[in-house]
Amino acid sequence: MREIILLKLGELVLKGLNRHRFEEQLMANAKRRLKPLGAFKVYTRQSITYVEPQSDDCDTAAAFAAMQKVFGAADVCLCRECEKDQDAMLAAIKEFLADQIAAARTFKVECKRSDKTFPLNSIQLAQYLGGELDEAYPHMRAEMHHPDLIVNVEVRETAAYIHGNPAPGAGGLPVGVGGRAVSLLSGGIDSPVASWMMAKRGLSLEMVHFFSYPYTSPEAKEKVLDLARILTPYTGRLVVHVVPFTAIQEELRRSCPEELFTILMRRFMMRIAAEVAHRTGSGCLITGESLGQVASQTMEAMRCTGVVTDLPIFRPVVGMDKEEIVRISRKIGAFETSILPYEDCCTVFTPKHPRLKPTRAECERAEEKLDVEGMVKTAADNIERVFIAME
Numbered sequence: 001m002r003e004i005i006l007l008k009l010g011e012l013v014l015k016g017l018n019r020h021r022f023e024e025q026l027m028a029n030a031k032r033r034l035k036p037l038g039a040f041k042v043y044t045r046q047s048i049t050y051v052e053p054q055s056d057d058c059d060t061a062a063a064f065a066a067m068q069k070v071f072g073a074a075d076v077c078l079c080r081e082c083e084k085d086q087d088a089m090l091a092a093i094k095e096f097l098a099d100q101i102a103a104a105r106t107f108k109v110e111c112k113r114s115d116k117t118f119p120l121n122s123i124q125l126a127q128y129l130g131g132e133l134d135e136a137y138p139h140m141r142a143e144m145h146h147p148d149l150i151v152n153v154e155v156r157e158t159a160a161y162i163h164g165n166p167a168p169g170a171g172g173l174p175v176g177v178g179g180r181a182v183s184l185l186s187g188g189i190d191s192p193v194a195s196w197m198m199a200k201r202g203l204s205l206e207m208v209h210f211f212s213y214p215y216t217s218p219e220a221k222e223k224v225l226d227l228a229r230i231l232t233p234y235t236g237r238l239v240v241h242v243v244p245f246t247a248i249q250e251e252l253r254r255s256c257p258e259e260l261f262t263i264l265m266r267r268f269m270m271r272i273a274a275e276v277a278h279r280t281g282s283g284c285l286i287t288g289e290s291l292g293q294v295a296s297q298t299m300e301a302m303r304c305t306g307v308v309t310d311l312p313i314f315r316p317v318v319g320m321d322k323e324e325i326v327r328i329s330r331k332i333g334a335f336e337t338s339i340l341p342y343e344d345c346c347t348v349f350t351p352k353h354p355r356l357k358p359t360r361a362e363c364e365r366a367e368e369k370l371d372v373e374g375m376v377k378t379a380a381d382n383i384e385r386v387f388i389a390m391e
């Protein structure tokens with residue numbers, strides 16, 4: 001018999017008036033991810049999104065894995081279709097939920113009946129199935145309050161559906177409901193995690209990478225594109241805006257005090273990212289900065305970089321320990337790529353004694369002789385846009 005997938009909406013259920021828009025976005029995101037896996041029908045009823053294969057060549061196992069990475073679903077269940085007959089249901093439960101039954105010590109059966117012509121009502125059906133299971137499995141007893149396993153049976157017009165305990169979904173909000181954001185993606189550990197965290201809050205991302213060829217290598221750029229690729233099962237397809245950054249760095253080295261090099265460079269990153277935001281209709285910036293992690297990540301430095309734009313800057317890992325960031329990095333599959341040893345543009349011309357507490361006034365003084373606007377425009381006009389398809 002056919003298997004279908006159920007997505008149980010998490011926070012969405014709480015969001016009152018927004019709920020409809022969230023459900024629409026979740027379905028749209030799910031459909032896009034399912035497209036390469038076959039013809040699936042996707043619809044939502046009473047806060048549950050149903051994903052149903054429409055032909056035999058649908059890859060339901062791959063679809064189940066893909067649906068666990070779609071933000072907005074708190075739980076994901078694989079569900080077995082079966083004939084609307086109580087003994088067929090019992091047989092399906094025994095076969096389909098064999099592993100979960102083997103692991104459970106307590107259980108309960110919950111039934112829902114939308115087909116009112118089915119001869120047993122929900123309570124009678126639950127009693128029948130519960131009694132049979134209790135007898136068939138001596139290691140497992142019925143328990144109404146906190147059972148290890150809840151056997152769910154739903155009798156609908158066309159068929160009955162059975163599922164056990166759900167698998168965890170990705171949680172969060174569907175990508176897109178919160179608008180669009182520009183995320184500064186380096187090749188490191190932190191920025192892919194920061195990007196993932198904000199996508200989880202419902203933001204759709206435009207990635208910006210600053211590339212300092214020939215000081216940084218084509219391999220370093222490839223690594224960043226790989227990181228973007230790793231994010232796509234969560235974010236959907238991405239555009240990486242690769243900004244030619246060499247000329248700006250050389251200009252800063254030539255004409256500015258060495259100890260301010262890093263902070264001035266980061267002010268340019270923010271300005272260019274803000275320009276990309278303007279050009280792509282994005283409403284905020286995201287970075288992987290973490291307080292105190294390196295010299296440019298003090299509150300004074302963040303103030304100096306923040307004032308060059310009036311866009312909000314989200315730094316979701318700002319209060320996290322490196323270990324906590326690494327844990328997420330591993331979970332999303334980015335870590336092994338992030339630690340590949342390629343240089344980043346931030347490591348080019350690093351001052352020996354960077355200013356730990358720069359002031360806005362000294363940054364502005366150092367930039368007086370620069371054509372800031374022209375430099376930003378030239379860099380933004382020469383961006384290479386790389387399209388990353390969904391993995």
Ligand code: ATP
Nearest residue numbers: 184185186188189190191209210287288289345346
């Ligand atoms: P990460 O692990 O994300 O590289 P980091 O700890 O190495 O962070 P920095 O190199 O100081 O910290 O960078 C801080 C943030 O600035 C990064 O998280 C990223 O958002 C942004 N950033 C740094 N370098 C680049 C780059 N080459 N392109 C785009 N963004 C960058």
Ligand code: MG
Nearest residue numbers: 186188344346
């Ligand atoms: Mg870095």
